[in-house]
Amino acid sequence: MIRPPYRLALLVLATAILAGCVSAPKRQAFNAEANPDIRSIEVLQTRDSEIQTFIVNNPGASFGLIGGLIAEADRASKTNKLQAHLEAASFDHERVLADTLKAALEAEGYEVTMPSPLVESEDDKAKRDAWGLRKVKPSGTTEANALLDINFGFVGYASAGAGDSAPYRPTVMLSARLLDAETGEVLFSEQVLYNNVFNNRDAIIIEPDARFTYPDFDDLDAAGQASAEGMRVAIEAAVLRMAKAL
Amino acid sequence: MRAMTLLAACALAGCASTGDLSSVRYQPVGQCVDSLADVSAAPVTVVPQDGRGANRPKFVKIHEAATCVREGERARPALLYTLADLPVPTEISVTVEAAGLSRSAETAVFAPSVVILDRDRRALKRYTLNDFDQRGGTYTLVAFLNEEAAREGYLLVEPDAEQVGRTMENRVGVNNSVTVATMYGGFTWVSGDELQRTSHLTDVGRIAVSARAHDARPFEERNRR
Numbered sequence: 046m047i048r049p050p051y052r053l054a055l056l057v058l059a060t061a062i063l064a065g066c067v068s069a070p071k072r073q074a075f076n077a078e079a080n081p082d083i084r085s086i087e088v089l090q091t092r093d094s095e096i097q098t099f100i101v102n103n104p105g106a107s108f109g110l111i112g113g114l115i116a117e118a119d120r121a122s123k124t125n126k127l128q129a130h131l132e133a134a135s136f137d138h139e140r141v142l143a144d145t146l147k148a149a150l151e152a153e154g155y156e157v158t159m160p161s162p163l164v165e166s167e168d169d170k171a172k173r174d175a176w177g178l179r180k181v182k183p184s185g186t187t188e189a190n191a192l193l194d195i196n197f198g199f200v201g202y203a204s205a206g207a208g209d210s211a212p213y214r215p216t217v218m219l220s221a222r223l224l225d226a227e228t229g230e231v232l233f234s235e236q237v238l239y240n241n242v243f244n245n246r247d248a249i250i251i252e253p254d255a256r257f258t259y260p261d262f263d264d265l266d267a268a269g270q271a272s273a274e275g276m277r278v279a280i281e282a283a284v285l286r287m288a289k290a291l
Numbered sequence: 292m293r294a295m296t297l298l299a300a301c302a303l304a305g306c307a308s309t310g311d312l313s314s315v316r317y318q319p320v321g322q323c324v325d326s327l328a329d330v331s332a333a334p335v336t337v338v339p340q341d342g343r344g345a346n347r348p349k350f351v352k353i354h355e356a357a358t359c360v361r362e363g364e365r366a367r368p369a370l371l372y373t374l375a376d377l378p379v380p381t382e383i384s385v386t387v388e389a390a391g392l393s394r395s396a397e398t399a400v401f402a403p404s405v406v407i408l409d410r411d412r413r414a415l416k417r418y419t420l421n422d423f424d425q426r427g428g429t430y431t432l433v434a435f436l437n438e439e440a441a442r443e444g445y446l447l448v449e450p451d452a453e454q455v456g457r458t459m460e461n462r463v464g465v466n467n468s469v470t471v472a473t474m475y476g477g478f479t480w481v482s483g484d485e486l487q488r489t490s491h492l493t494d495v496g497r498i499a500v501s502a503r504a505h506d507a508r509p510f511e512e513r514n515r516r
Contacts, residue, residue, distance in 0.1 A: 071513075074433035076505075079380045102466050102483025181511060205464030206483030222510070229509030242464035242485070246427035252461055 069247040070176055075223065075233035075291050083232065085156040086223070086291075087189035088146065090165040092177050096131055096138055096276070097201035098123040098262070099216070101242050104207050123262050127202060127272065134270035138200050139163055141280045146195065149288030158189055176220040176236070182229045191232060195221040195287070200280065202265055202272070203242045213259040215279035216240040218248065221287050237286050239279045251282050313458070315399050317450070317494040319366045323359035327412060330358045332373040332445055335383065335502045340513075348386045348499030353401060360449075370448040372500055374407075379442050380505045385432040387423065388497040389490060397489050401496030402454035405432060408445040415444065419451050420492070425461065450494035459490045 077083075098120055105116025131138075143163050150157045165171060172180040177196030198218035205211040216239060223233035236248035257275030259265035265272055324330060336349055357368030374383075385405050389398040405418040416434070423430040436442050468481045506513060 073506075074382065074435075076380060076382070076435045076437070078435060078437045079505075100483075101464050102468065102481050104481050106481040107479060182509070205485040206467070208482065208484065210484040211464070212485060224510055228507070229511065230507050231510045231513055241427065241462065244427065244464050244466065246429065249424040249426060250461070 069236060070174070070178060070220065070222065070234050072236075072247075073231050073234040077291070080232060083190045083225075084154070085158070085189040086150055086191050086193050087158040087187045087226070088143075088160060088193045088195065089179070089183060090160045090171075091139065091142070091163060091196050092170070092173060093164050093167075094139065094197040094200055096124070096128055097199065097203075098127055098213070098265075099199070099201060099203040099242075100205075100207055100211075101203060102206045102211075123266075124201070126266055130266075130269050131273050131276065134273035136270075136273035136276060138197070138276060138280055141277055142195070142197070142284055145281045145284040146288060149285050150193075150291065153288060153291055155291070156189075158187075178220055178222050182224055187226050189226055192224045192226050193221060194224070195219065198236070200276075202259070202276075203240065205242045209260060213262060213265045214240045214242065214253045215257050215275040216242055216253075217279045217283040218243075218245075219283045219287055223291065233291060235287065235290055237283045239283045249286060251286055254278050254282075313397075313456075313491045315491065315493045315495060316455075317354060317366070317368050319359040319361075319368075320354055321359065323361035323366050325361060327360060327369060327371075327447070330360065330369050330371045332371040335372045335374065335377065335446065335500055337377070338501045338503050340503065340506050348384065348501055350386075350388055350497040350499045352495075352497055354495050357449075367449055367452075367494065370498070370500070372446045372448075374436060374442055374444055374446055377436060377442060377502050378504050379436055379438070381436045381442075382503045382505070383434045383436060383446060384499075384501050384503070385418075385423075385434070385448065386499040386501075387420075387430040388499075389428045389430075390496055395488070396486060397491065399493050399496060400430065400459070400490045401498060402451045402457070402492035402494065403430075403432075403498065404447075404449050404451040405434070406447040406449075407434065407436075408447055410443040410445075412445060420454055427463070446500065448498060448500065452494075454492045455494050457492045459492070461488050461490070462486065463488060 103116045105112040143159055147157050147159055174180055176198055179194050198220055200217050202213045203216040204213045219237045221235055222231060225232055238245050238248035239251040240253040241250045259268060353368050357370045359366050360369045387401050387403055389400045402420055406414050407416045409415055418432055423432045463486050464483055465486045466483050468479050470477055470479045
């Protein structure tokens, strides 16, 4: 259990990261023509992630620590409601990531090995950077030619502000890095953001599907289990865009 | 206010007109040449693997840096870069910057046609805006030089006539926070909106072309700063 002041600090840090205020991992496009030997990919375990709600420019931040704590309590309450709807819809965002990624990479011609379980356990966490990418290449042997580290930076519904002109939309930030399994060379490093609510200037931006627009949280709450569809569309779009680059 | 925004946008786009962004067009500067064969080629800026400048493209204003090529009644800007001295493989990055981004609902974006030419200036491969990735206020393209033929050749940037005049729509979150001063001190009122932005595709603007040699270091070493 993370205590509120620390949660607030983490929230501020998360906002800075998602807006691109924190240096993003250096981009590296994949040179497929120069790497014809990369035919098999082992996907690494992801860090744990949860569906969230988020107001990017939250007026609560105008009132210092007290305002921040109130905003955080409001966010937590909304997140709990959204998570309850998605759970009722049997929606598993990590499963959508895994299934979409495997199918998309296979469609690109790769032999794909998925981790089991997909998410790393609490007592076997890898050291990661602010974007969730591993700081050290995993030890051990693999039959694959390359290792793919892919993680959610944010997954959930977010709005640009608290007013009527800032609707909630499904929002997904994905970071990925492909390493040569033998040499550790970075073959690919990229970020994809579905719905640029954070005004990010580094990630590849995907425009959100207008079908899933909720003017305020009450509308999103009223959508109930239907909110899972917008989430699924967003994750699939982000993963497909990432896979297309490989 | 709108006039100021348009003026600032035009200044960034490098155009002389102060009209609506949808009508911003290239105005030839100096003498035009009659053919692409007469355009002088400049070297591509090679960026370091690490440190300052590694992720900061150096932009040029097309109307200042390009050569005017006139074919019949039509004049267009052309930027030509030589690829002769670059190692293989090399990563070539082309970045187009949208103008007038500051909270404006309208921007102007250069509609690029990027062509890899061989040593005889014959086209090997062509990229358009559809091949670029939107990254907030910029559009980026990465092309790899893996072949000797391309290495000895050129990279040409000119407007994509088929795209100029079209528009694109996108949504972005913007911060509208204001700092308020009172006799007891100041505070910042935080607020934000979602902006639906229209980008007018035009034949002027700011663009950066850079090259980076292949980096084969293991990633732990590469990430060390």
